[in-house]
Amino acid sequence: MSLDVRTISRSDLRDWARALNTGFLRPPSVSDEEVADRGSYVDPDRTQGAFDGGRCVATFRSFSQEVTAVGGAAVAANAISNVSVSPTHRRRGLLGRMMANDLAAARERGDAVATLIAAEYPIYGRYGFGPATWATVWEVDVPRAGLDPRWSGPECGGRIDLVDGADVRKLGPELYERLRRAQPGAIGRDDRGWQIGTGLLRLDRHPWTEPFHAVYRSASGEVEGLMTYRSDDDWNDAKMPVDTATVSDMIAVTPAAERALWHFVCSVDWIARVRSGYLAPDALLPLLLPDPRAARTVTYADWLWVRVLDVVQALQARTYGAEAKVVLEVRDGSGLSGGRFRLDASRDGASCRPTTENPGLVFGLTELGAIWLGDESVARLAALGRVTEERPGAAATADALFRTSRRPWCPDMF
Known part of the structure; x- marks a missing residue:
């Protein structure tokens, strides 16, 4: 029987909540109070489910959020939560389908980044998320x-x-x-x-x-x-x-x-x-x-994960620890966010634009998510083989730009 991935309706909410509880190994029964509570804040237009023969077997939800960038700017974010796949339907690409739908919609809305807090570490790097804060x-x-x-x-x-x-x-x-x-x-x-x-x-x-x-x-x-x-x-x-x-x-x-x-x-x-x-x-x-x-x-442990959706918007939203220029080639297998960008940074702000100049650094979206809030070292990622330094000294320059005097932190779970 085919698996139908779609946004839910209000009438799906009880079945969707049962699938969510199942995925997180909570008692699968759903009370009327839980349905009413979830109905008070869940937006069906941003809530997906995978259905097998009419039964929900996977869940996914997003909502609007603001995350503070280095320097204090509030950046529009697509917050992802309530992600689950029932144990009977693993390894069928359901999460990938729901994630692709949601990220494409977030990019279309103009969100600069997507965020989540990962229950399991190995899952979300494949979708371009990197651990941006730790707790x-x-x-x-x-x-x-x-x-x-x-x-x-x-x-x-x-x-x-x-x-x-x-x-x-x-x-x-x-x-x-x-x-x-x-x-x-x-x-x-x-x-x-x-x-x-x-x-x-x-x-x-x-x-x-x-x-x-x-x-x-x-x-x-x-x-x-x-x-x-x-x-x-x-x-x-x-x-x-x-x-x-x-x-x-x-x-x-x-x-x-x-x-x-x-x-x-x-x-x-x-x-x-x-x-x-x-x-x-x-x-x-x-x-x-x-x-x-x-x-x-x-x-x-890792806490807030970030996936950059709009490189120009995300890099221009924050301030930097020095004044320098660096050309970044950001690779995105999904085709949503990649490209080559010139970042002209300063302590007061930055200009970022697409360029055809030769890159100083080459890395993926996962690495960009990890360094965007200033927590991870570009030089450390280069030593791990996750950043390629095409111009000698480019990693050190990027570290001087991106790193912060105090570590970023997200006080809340979502």
């Missing part, structure tokens, strides 16, 4: 950290207050926007995300436990940081509390806020361990601890 989780052994046990608040004149979910929904969006505008790799966060994060919207598939929310205010009273965390209830055999605080959200727009919030959560009575949640690999934790060895790396 780290640390676990802090609080007694070993060397922090002052008598600490009672920030020394800088600021203060920390515990607030509730309603306060977070009021204060959080503006604070996050300040972070997003300054943080390469950050994406927009909508009202639904704030509602889920504060328990206003509770989903059957995500059991809810009320968290603690700590807000940092500067000496002038300005909100500069927000941390959300939960604690377990663990006692050892000596009847001593050894609780673990797990951070689920951390927003800090100043170093003072970042330092104060980590010091605060490590100072809470009964907390013996702190799990940081996903942070930028160069976050101030663990080096803000007197003994950084008290923080062990639990996770270090």
Whole structure:
């Protein structure tokens, strides 16, 4: 029986959600509440399914997003999520067909890049995506950290207050926007995300436990940081509390806020361990601890992946670390985005245009996605054989242009 790949209708949503749950090894049953919730944000025109005899066996969804480029520009992105193929229908090209449809539509809309967070590393390089940001989780052994046990608040004149979910929904969006505008790799966060994060919207598939929310205010009273965390209830055999605080959200727009919030959560009575949640690999934790060895790396993994759809638009959207010219030959097997381009870059911006000049560097879209936000080294990729240096010194020049002083980071999952 032929496999039909198409956009879904509203009447397909329950079957589509069942296929999605199946692909991610979640219970395949779909409640009325899940159908209603997905119907509130899923755009059928940008949601595909593969159907075998009327039964959905693969899923794919995209939506509009903005991602912050180096320098602070908000770049139009095609965010991809909910990708699954049922185990009975693997290796039949279903993902390739849905991906080709979606990327072509995104290019037609004028999106500069496509983004996703990969459940599995080997899949998406073949479609031109490269890992553009990475994330780290640390676990802090609080007694070993060397922090002052008598600490009672920030020394800088600021203060920390515990607030509730309603306060977070009021204060959080503006604070996050300040972070997003300054943080390469950050994406927009909508009202639904704030509602889920504060328990206003509770989903059957995500059991809810009320968290603690700590807000940092500067000496002038300005909100500069927000941390959300939960604690377990663990006692050892000596009847001593050894609780673990797990951070689920951390927003800090100043170093003072970042330092104060980590010091605060490590100072809470009964907390013996702190799990940081996903942070930028160069976050101030663990080096803000007197003994950084008290923080062990639990996770270090790729996070946001980028596929450039419009090379000129993407390269002109960001700023660069030096002033130089480089000619790039970007290869794209799909025919959507490749070509040869001259980049004239500076700290204030750039001009990029197609050219027939001889290239200094030759590489694929996967490599361009990895370097676009400044995280990956062109020289390192050349050493791996993934970038060809046609002009001596071109890789070093590109590194001086593309690399950033702080690593890019995407705070959110989607």
